[in-house]
Structures are given as C-alpha cells and as structure tokens.
Amino acid sequence: MTTSAPRRAGHLRPAVTELRLSAFKSHRGATFRLGPLTLLTGRSGTGKSSALEGLAALGKLASGAELAEVFDAGVRGGAAACVPQGLPPDAEGRRGFRLGCTVNGPMGPVRLDVAVQAEPTLRIVGERLIGAGRTLLTTALRDPSRPTVQAAWHTAGDVPVTRAPLPDNVLATALLPLRVSGRTDGQRQVLAAAEQLVVALRGVFTVAPRPELMRAPVVPGDGRLRAACDNLSAVLARTEGECVTRHAALVNAVREVCAPPVEGLTVLPAFLPSPRDGLAPLDAVIAAVDRGSLGVVPVDRLGDGELRFVALALVLLTGPGVLDVDTTTELLPAGQVLTVLADGFDVGLDRRQVRELLRLARVAAARGHIRLIGTLQDAECAEGSAGVTLARLGVKRRVPAQDTGEGCSAGEGGDPGAGGSAAGAAGGSGAGSDGAGGAPGADGGAELGGFALGDDPEPEDDLVPGGAFGPGEAPAPGAGIPEGDEPVGGAGARGEAGGSDGVDQAG
Numbered sequence: 001m002t003t004s005a006p007r008r009a010g011h012l013r014p015a016v017t018e019l020r021l022s023a024f025k026s027h028r029g030a031t032f033r034l035g036p037l038t039l040l041t042g043r044s045g046t047g048k049s050s051a052l053e054g055l056a057a058l059g060k061l062a063s064g065a066e067l068a069e070v071f072d073a074g075v076r077g078g079a080a081a082c083v084p085q086g087l088p089p090d091a092e093g094r095r096g097f098r099l100g101c102t103v104n105g106p107m108g109p110v111r112l113d114v115a116v117q118a119e120p121t122l123r124i125v126g127e128r129l130i131g132a133g134r135t136l137l138t139t140a141l142r143d144p145s146r147p148t149v150q151a152a153w154h155t156a157g158d159v160p161v162t163r164a165p166l167p168d169n170v171l172a173t174a175l176l177p178l179r180v181s182g183r184t185d186g187q188r189q190v191l192a193a194a195e196q197l198v199v200a201l202r203g204v205f206t207v208a209p210r211p212e213l214m215r216a217p218v219v220p221g222d223g224r225l226r227a228a229c230d231n232l233s234a235v236l237a238r239t240e241g242e243c244v245t246r247h248a249a250l251v252n253a254v255r256e257v258c259a260p261p262v263e264g265l266t267v268l269p270a271f272l273p274s275p276r277d278g279l280a281p282l283d284a285v286i287a288a289v290d291r292g293s294l295g296v297v298p299v300d301r302l303g304d305g306e307l308r309f310v311a312l313a314l315v316l317l318t319g320p321g322v323l324d325v326d327t328t329t330e331l332l333p334a335g336q337v338l339t340v341l342a343d344g345f346d347v348g349l350d351r352r353q354v355r356e357l358l359r360l361a362r363v364a365a366a367r368g369h370i371r372l373i374g375t376l377q378d379a380e381c382a383e384g385s386a387g388v389t390l391a392r393l394g395v396k397r398r399v400p401a402q403d404t405g406e407g408c409s410a411g412e413g414g415d416p417g418a419g420g421s422a423a424g425a426a427g428g429s430g431a432g433s434d435g436a437g438g439a440p441g442a443d444g445g446a447e448l449g450g451f452a453l454g455d456d457p458e459p460e461d462d463l464v465p466g467g468a469f470g471p472g473e474a475p476a477p478g479a480g481i482p483e484g485d486e487p488v489g490g491a492g493a494r495g496e497a498g499g500s501d502g503v504d505q506a507g
Helices: 004-012 048-062 067-072 172-179 185-202 232-242 244-257 304-317 351-366
Strands: 015-024 027-033 037-042 095-104 110-119 123-131 134-140 148-154 161-167 204-206 264-272 282-290 296-298 338-342 370-376 389-393
Touching: 015 048, 015 185, 027 048, 037 048, 037 351, 048 067, 048 095, 048 110, 048 172, 048 185, 048 204, 048 338, 048 370, 067 110, 095 185, 110 185, 123 148, 123 172, 123 185, 134 172, 134 185, 148 172, 148 185, 161 172, 172 185, 232 244, 232 264, 232 282, 232 304, 244 264, 244 304, 244 351, 264 296, 304 338, 304 351, 351 370
Parallel strands: 037 370, 037 389, 204 338, 338 370
Antiparallel strands: 015 027, 015 095, 095 110, 110 123, 123 134, 134 148, 148 161, 264 282, 282 296
C-alpha cells in the first residue's frame, strides 16, 4: 500500500476553509482563510471572539437549529448584538447581519452566504449556495407577513429550476436533503453540495474549559466531552479503558509540560449526594493524576492552568465519538473533519503548554481529523510554530502563513486586514443587487440595512436574470435583498411560491 491514499482521503474530507463576516458585529467585509491550524490575535475589541461566534453559529444552523436558539440563546448579546454598530435601518425599520463560509471537499469549493434580519423580526431573508461554478440554491423574502422565504434550486431536468416556500427560521441548505429527490443530475449536484457543506459545519465543536466545574465528581457513563469540559472525569474514565493509545499520548503530553512527577492519569471512585432525600448516594468518579511516590492526586487539587491543558489536549487527541458534537450519521467518523473552536486558547497556560498543544493539533491536522481555530492573547506563543496560520486582527498588512501555503485575512470593523474587502459603511457598493422591485442582479432599489446578499453572476447559472427567473419574476417591492458591502458570487433570483421536487416545478 502506498502512502498517498490516506493523504487523498484526508483532502477529500469536507472542511471549512474560509469564513466571511460581511456584516457581523464589529466586522465589515472581513474574510478569514482558514488553514488546518489558524490562530487569531490582536488587541482587545478587534473581533477575535466574534469571528469564532460567527463560525459556531453557522455550525448550529447546519445542524438544523432554529435562529432563536442559535443567535438569541447562543451568541453574546443575542441577535441584536450581531448587527454592526451604527448600521442604520432601512425605510421599513429593518436591520440585520450577513455571514458565510466556504467548504472544500470532493465537489471542490462550495460557498454559502446567509443574510439574517434581526429587527424587527428575527428571520433569514436571503441564502445562497454556490458550487461547481453555478448557483445551486437561492432564497428570498417575498411576503414579510408570512414566516417563509421563496427558495429556488437547480434541477436541470425537464425544467431547469424548482421553486418552493421554506421556513424562514432555519437554514434552507440543511433542509435540502428532505426536499430534493435526486432524480436528475442537477438535483444530485445540489444534494452533493448541501451534504458537503452540512458535514463540515456540523463538525464544528466549541470548547471552553471551565476549571471550576471540572473539579467535581461526575456520574460514570457520561462519556462525551461537553464544551465546558465539566464531565472531564467521566471522559477520562472512558478513554483509559477504551482508547489506550490516545490515553497514553495524553499522559505523555501532561508529563511534558505540567508539574512533575506525572506517572499517569486515572479516575478514583467517589460519591454524589442523591437528588432525593432518603436515597443512597450516587456512584461517581473523579479524575486524578498519578504522581508516583507522591501518591494519586485528585483533579480538585490541580490549578486552573493544568486543568485547562488536560481538557484541551484531550479534545485534540480524540474525535466525534468522544466529543459532544452533532456530526452527521451518514458518514463514518474516519470520513469527517472536526473543526475545534477555542476562544482564549492560551488563557491560564504558559508558553510551553501552548506550544505542546499546538504540536498535538499539528499531529491531528496532519492525519486529517481535526482543524483548530483559536484566539490568542500572547502571539509570541505561536510565532515560529510550524504549520500555524497566524492572523493579526486590526493590522493592515499581510501576515504570511507559516509552512502551510495558506493565507489569512481579517477585518476590524471597517478596517479589514490584507485580503479582506475594503467595504466599510452600511450598504457599500457591490456588483449589482437583488433590488426591491427590480430584476435579481440588476440595479437594486431600497436598501435592507446594508446587510443582504450581493450578486456576482456565474456564467452557467440557471438562476441569473434571463434564465429561469427573468426580470418578469422579480421580487415584490420591499421584499428584495439589496447589495451588501461585498459581492458574494452567483446571481440569485426569486420565483413565485411553488411546491417541492416533483410537485410544482416551474421553468
């Protein structure tokens, strides 16, 4: 067997390679090109954490979560805080935000862009999926009184496009496998693009270790590590018995950078109070460090930095079966890539510990299983580390990737870094717009707070003006999606309400 096959297989695993924050929190026209190991650094307030929040939100949307769960409950400040500061409402009082990403995989690059209205009602008002050189899906809000958007997806059968209403509170791309039959080549192309994007985004796992919660005993059997790592002890009990090789690698990493001596990591029996009076205490376990002649020390005696290191190392050494991440069940774990988001990656750690974690991440990334995106307070921790893409937010200069061949660009508010769009003010100039009352891709009308999708028509696009959705089928006044601060590619048109595949198709 040659060594090239694993590399090809790893390359074909869907992975998020670009994050776009066209209008999201402090970012305007920001583009982040993501390598296997990408670290964001910069002054406080430059949007490092916001970038990770944007990608985490896309991951939840791809899992089928509703907008309120994703943004109101899952983002600091809620959906209203996602609207860039100072962005004025349109004539109808609407404001919102725009974000997207690109996923590379077997189909090549697949691009998703989403426009979300935050005020006065939280809803998706535009979505575009592009792959294989054409626009495969577009959605648009046509009737604000209805909780739906008008969707149009590529068919390439007897009729070129299928149109149907879809809910405006979930990602349409995540619904495509339930709505597209896959009978034609065009439908299969749409399904392949949607699957590639959803598989990559559902593999996004946010880790935020909380040492104060990791010191308590936990009930055994709770063996999937949660974001806060509060069930660390139960997961270590599982890895010690089931994942001998990875557990040994974790012990070696802890031995390398934590206070000696470290002979092993194990768990001790413990008890938890019964939830009801009169019942016996619950059996529990607590993780411990075997310090050789000094005895076995429970983790409740470890410092915050040591606990954070153990938790982050465990994340980088495991996979979907151990982390509490909602990956797709249609692919084996070996065919998926986890994207770990670690805000404050170096908090509480010394430089040796940070560099050891980067080494573990580099090994995992080389195997094609894990990609790491984190934020750093101390950029010197990562400088000179092989394989790390270091992006300095708020700095108007190119930061070359180190040993990866991949660049990174980022914007701070209206001041994007190298490679980012130079857009600034709300509703900046783009290449055409889906105008209110005009033909999709033609000159737009009223703005929707400057946050909706722009246009960059593809040459072989069935959804561009003159194709299935021509000027005579343009959105009604006030329902269009005008240009944002950067063109996002692929003209999208909006059709009349119709059915799903095989029901009410229209050309």
